[in-house]
Amino acid sequence: MNSALQNILTITKRELSGFFASPVAYVFIVIWLLLNGFFTFSLGGFFEVGQASLTMPFFRWHPWLYLFLVPAVGMRLWSEERRLHTMELLLTMPITTSQAIIGKFLASWLFLIIALVLTFPVVLTVTYLGDADGGEIFAGYVGSALMAGGYLAVTSMTSAMTRNQVISFVLSVVICFFLLLCGFEPVTDLLVRTTPEWLVNLVTSFSSFTHFLAFQKGVLDSRDVIYFASLIGFPLFLNGVIIRNLRAG
Amino acid sequence: MIKVDNLEKHFGTKRAVAGLSFAVERGQILGFLGPNGAGKSTTMRMITGFIPPTAGTITVGGFDMVENPIPAKRLIGYLPENAPSYTDMTVYGFLKFCAELRGLRGDACKRAVHRSVEMCFLEPVLHQSVDTLSKGYKHRTCLAQSVVHDPEILILDEPTDGLDPNQKHEARQLIRRLGEKKVIIFSTHILEEVEAVCTRAIIINHGKIVANGTPAELKQRSEMAGAVSVRVTGVAADTVKARLASVPGAKRAAIVKDEAGSVWARAYPQDHTVNGALARNVAEAAAKEGWKIDELHTEEGRLDEVFRSITWSETKREESK
Numbered sequence A: 001m002n003s004a005l006q007n008i009l010t011i012t013k014r015e016l017s018g019f020f021a022s023p024v025a026y027v028f029i030v031i032w033l034l035l036n037g038f039f040t041f042s043l044g045g046f047f048e049v050g051q052a053s054l055t056m057p058f059f060r061w062h063p064w065l066y067l068f069l070v071p072a073v074g075m076r077l078w079s080e081e082r083r084l085h086t087m088e089l090l091l092t093m094p095i096t097t098s099q100a101i102i103g104k105f106l107a108s109w110l111f112l113i114i115a116l117v118l119t120f121p122v123v124l125t126v127t128y129l130g131d132a133d134g135g136e137i138f139a140g141y142v143g144s145a146l147m148a149g150g151y152l153a154v155t156s157m158t159s160a161m162t163r164n165q166v167i168s169f170v171l172s173v174v175i176c177f178f179l180l181l182c183g184f185e186p187v188t189d190l191l192v193r194t195t196p197e198w199l200v201n202l203v204t205s206f207s208s209f210t211h212f213l214a215f216q217k218g219v220l221d222s223r224d225v226i227y228f229a230s231l232i233g234f235p236l237f238l239n240g241v242i243i244r245n246l247r248a249g
Numbered sequence B: 001m002i003k004v005d006n007l008e009k010h011f012g013t014k015r016a017v018a019g020l021s022f023a024v025e026r027g028q029i030l031g032f033l034g035p036n037g038a039g040k041s042t043t044m045r046m047i048t049g050f051i052p053p054t055a056g057t058i059t060v061g062g063f064d065m066v067e068n069p070i071p072a073k074r075l076i077g078y079l080p081e082n083a084p085s086y087t088d089m090t091v092y093g094f095l096k097f098c099a100e101l102r103g104l105r106g107d108a109c110k111r112a113v114h115r116s117v118e119m120c121f122l123e124p125v126l127h128q129s130v131d132t133l134s135k136g137y138k139h140r141t142c143l144a145q146s147v148v149h150d151p152e153i154l155i156l157d158e159p160t161d162g163l164d165p166n167q168k169h170e171a172r173q174l175i176r177r178l179g180e181k182k183v184i185i186f187s188t189h190i191l192e193e194v195e196a197v198c199t200r201a202i203i204i205n206h207g208k209i210v211a212n213g214t215p216a217e218l219k220q221r222s223e224m225a226g227a228v229s230v231r232v233t234g235v236a237a238d239t240v241k242a243r244l245a246s247v248p249g250a251k252r253a254a255i256v257k258d259e260a261g262s263v264w265a266r267a268y269p270q271d272h273t274v275n276g277a278l279a280r281n282v283a284e285a286a287a288k289e290g291w292k293i294d295e296l297h298t299e300e301g302r303l304d305e306v307f308r309s310i311t312w313s314e315t316k317r318e319e320s321k
Helices: A002-021 A024-043 A057-075 A079-084 A086-090 A095-115 A120-129 A136-162 A166-179 A186-193 A197-205 A207-217 A221-247 B040-047 B071-076 B089-101 B104-120 B135-147 B165-179 B192-196 B215-220 B237-245 B277-289 B303-320
Strands: B001-012 B014-024 B027-031 B057-062 B077-080 B153-157 B181-187 B200-205 B208-213 B228-233 B250-259 B262-269 B292-298
Touching: A002 A024, A002 A095, A002 B089, A024 A057, A024 A120, A024 B027, A024 B040, A057 A095, A057 A136, A057 A166, A057 A207, A057 B250, A079 A086, A079 A136, A079 B200, A086 A095, A095 A136, A095 A221, A120 A136, A136 A166, A136 A221, A136 B001, A136 B089, A166 A207, A166 B200, A166 B277, A186 B040, A207 B192, A221 B208, B001 B040, B014 B057, B014 B200, B014 B208, B027 B040, B027 B165, B027 B192, B040 B057, B040 B153, B040 B181, B071 B077, B071 B165, B077 B135, B089 B104, B089 B135, B104 B135, B135 B153, B135 B165, B153 B165, B165 B292, B192 B215, B192 B237, B192 B303, B200 B215, B208 B215, B208 B303, B215 B303, B228 B277, B237 B262, B237 B277, B250 B277
Parallel strands: B027 B181, B027 B200, B077 B153, B153 B181
Antiparallel strands: B001 B014, B001 B057, B200 B208, B228 B262, B228 B292, B250 B262
């Protein structure tokens, strides 16, 4: 067990240092922070709302920002290994495929969490200006990190399907977009009018949007946590199945 | 150390490997020969545990590669085809990463990396990023990765591919040196390499073993093996040919070259033994005739000829099916 953990950490360390060895990481972080600033203070109307809360102006945009930024981070995870044939090198090491998948996933997730933590000035701003609810903000951050993890797991899976990073990006955006839309109000409103209620509930329960909303309100519900845990776990499991099929030929 | 039994691999309806069985012991260097697409790389990928076999078993150091891959993989160092490596890392970083995945930590890890760097002459590029390296250095970086944990078994897929003649020579010497204490399987297209390095060679065609033996044994299967070539001046070519064909022990004779009064002729033996008897008989006959012999030697047989005759006839048979 100990050696399994060490293998995962070794891979995580390599992947993470790989991010910061190239300019991609810095470009990503700058774009992420700029977009966050723009959406929060301009479109989100942070000052106009007049509330010491991050729910509406800040966290509300994360699902949409992640929709493009997370696939951009994760699209090369396995497609690059396939293209450069390093997968053959990696998987003939004395490690299991799951250790490789988890190690790579953790590295990218950690990177996304670092980027998320770097939005801290907005927290400083809101606490300086008013009496903000620390618990609500914390829950929002946890939810945001979990959501990024869910999208990333989907991207990790799609990146194993192809050697082409662009295809992996597009596939991942499409899947994540579906996950978003099935809980997005304009869509659910349309569904309510045409389909039975149980179906609407089923569809919305698959949505990352609905489950993230709970976190934004400061509610840490076990159902939402389980949802995101399965949104991470299931695609990573499929990721393993895809790689096994690739190797079996 | 390595035992392969009835190994099969199917890709769809294509049988890439069709029932391979062989065993390799410590101190042996096994050369894998075969035309492109013969199943060499596929076999190596199965032995190293990258792809699972469709049928058959692979035992590495007593561990079954399918049932118990982790301890089996620990014993193996592998250089995949085209020597892939993580191009965004430095040579040192890459080797350290591989050593860590092999379970080496701290001082042991550092020592292992330095040993492999010395072995593969990577000192000058140690802190350079892999994608800035020349092909030869890239190749050696991946080779260094395969020996970093001092494995008992080395599987090298075309280890000299894309190297210049000097580097090829170095790589061969390295393989020979390592082969004294380890088990090495390597694949190649270059037949002289097999003669220079291998203790045993297997020729594969269409996923099946078509020849298995020491390079000397294989060479004996050549038509040339044991033939005596002779150069005579001042005698008509037809006379030489007729006389050589009637030498005791000769099956037939042929003119190789006839130019400027000097004739190259060759007498082929009845059996493929290389023992000098035919050469003595040819010399005696020449002395009796009073020929002036400029040169006379016994041919050892040529591997490329054996390779071609085996893989070509096989290919034709496959195609006619």
